[in-house]
Amino acid sequence: MRKKIIAGNWKMNYTPKETKAFIDAIKDKVSGTPHEVVFCVPYVDLATALEAVKGTDIKIGAQNIHQEDKGAFTGEISADMLVEIGVTHVVIGHSERRQYFGETDLGVNAKAKKSLAKGLVPIICVGESLDQRKQGVTIDIVRLQTRIAFLDIPEGDAKKCVVAYEPIWAIGTGLTASSDQAEEACKAIRDVLGEIYGTAVSDEIRIQYGGSVTASNASELFKMPDIDGGLVGGASLKPDFEKIVNF
Ligand code: PEP
Numbered sequence: 001m002r003k004k005i006i007a008g009n010w011k012m013n014y015t016p017k018e019t020k021a022f023i024d025a026i027k028d029k030v031s032g033t034p035h036e037v038v039f040c041v042p043y044v045d046l047a048t049a050l051e052a053v054k055g056t057d058i059k060i061g062a063q064n065i066h067q068e069d070k071g072a073f074t075g076e077i078s079a080d081m082l083v084e085i086g087v088t089h090v091v092i093g094h095s096e097r098r099q100y101f102g103e104t105d106l107g108v109n110a111k112a113k114k115s116l117a118k119g120l121v122p123i124i125c126v127g128e129s130l131d132q133r134k135q136g137v138t139i140d141i142v143r144l145q146t147r148i149a150f151l152d153i154p155e156g157d158a159k160k161c162v163v164a165y166e167p168i169w170a171i172g173t174g175l176t177a178s179s180d181q182a183e184e185a186c187k188a189i190r191d192v193l194g195e196i197y198g199t200a201v202s203d204e205i206r207i208q209y210g211g212s213v214t215a216s217n218a219s220e221l222f223k224m225p226d227i228d229g230g231l232v233g234g235a236s237l238k239p240d241f242e243k244i245v246n247f
Pocket of ligand 1: 171174213234
């Protein structure tokens with residue numbers, strides 16, 4: 001049985017003060033659940049968030065790392081920096097990073113490997129654009145992105161990864177993939193992981209759905225056989241996030 005993982009991707013929202021206020025208000029309702037709950041917050045909010053969740057089982061994640069250990073990479077943050085302060089998860093290859101910051105499939109692979117080497121759980125995002133869905137290549141795209149993301153990752157590490165299937169057309173748009181569309185893509189991801197590692201391993205890897213998850217569609221999505229929770233953007237900034245976690 002895979003433990004569901006429900007992660008909030010706050011993107012570029014909430015100052016440290018707002019972070020404390022939000023987490024203080026919601027933490028009792030989203031902790032002690034059967035699921036793993038993670039808040040992926042902006043870098044400057046990490047210390048506040050870590051302090052605010054102390055004494056609960058809520059985990060704190062970052063939204064990106066650099067693939068190198070250290071050096072002349074102005075403006076970047078390393079895995080060691082995150083681990084030292086208590087961060088446990090990191091979002092890798094979010095479509096906004098691919099779209100606005102030029103992240104590539106091979107870069108995603110490098111960041112996933114660095115996260116694993118440093119003990120961070122990578123939440124690896126894959127997903128097709130609206131054009132790609134219309135062209136009928138959704139499954140080819142998610143299979144390819146998944147294959148490249150997992151290049152040279154040994155099976156012991158692969159099991160620690162989380163994959164987030166996030167159709168780009170559903171992110172922040174209010175459009176949600178139907179549970180059948182989401183399941184089809186998540187199953188395709190599990191199938192390709194099975195081809196790489198065998199089904200014993202792919203059956204252990206958690207695959208989330210992300211894209212306009214709300215309190216009203218979470219339970220239908222999360223009950224699908226290959227969907228092990230969600231990566232939630234806008235709705236993770238609202239009190240209703242509690243309803244998504246307790247779907
Ligand atoms: C996301 O940021 O990963 C996301 C899925 O956003 P939203 O839930 O707002 O669509």
